[in-house]
Amino acid sequence: AQKITQTQPGMFVQEKEAVTLDCTYDTSDPSYGLFWYKQPSSGEMIFLIYQGSYDQQNATEGRYSLNFQKARKSANLVISASQLGDSAMYFCAMKSPGANSKLTFGKGITLSVRP
């Protein structure tokens, strides 16, 4: 069974600084995808970044990068130059191919950016 673990308590970061949000995962599938989603207070789920298990390089999307350490089964999200609008809940999720490639979500991390 797949599992995503996000154990950090609420995170705080000063505006313009970088922050790392932790995510560890567990799966026996050799092929899988890792996703990060942002959920602001308005409630919608916003896709941020994707990392495939066979990707050689860490994914980057603008200010977001994913620190993928396959041997450690970790997929941490790094947000550079934090902005006030980054204050939100962040979810790590995993998906494996198959009959139902559902997303398995972690419990989320709340990030607050201080001015």
Next chain:
Amino acid sequence: EAQVTQNPRYLITVTGKKLTVTCSQNMNHEYMSWYRQDPGLGLRQIYYSMNVEVTDKGDVPEGYKVSRKEKRNFPLILESPSPNQTSLYFCASSLSGRSSYNEQFFGPGTRLTVL
């Protein structure tokens, strides 16, 4: 604009009164899914559909029904809602359910309260 739409966005109802939450996508996606989000639990899958007329249970299907008569629509039906179904519901779709790569696009969410 490519999107997943849900209606209603907010609903307050009473125990036992049947309701339907509609979901529609305009991206010709094969795969659609329903999740519920509860505090401290992340998102959990209720039902999914790999294609038209093909649906199956997710992790928490009790008390819910779905149908997939057309590719674009995937309604969620609560035949006899109970207070423990008070939650935030998301519909999601992706191009295919079989790949670990395909991003899932989420609807805006439906906040349901059952009194």
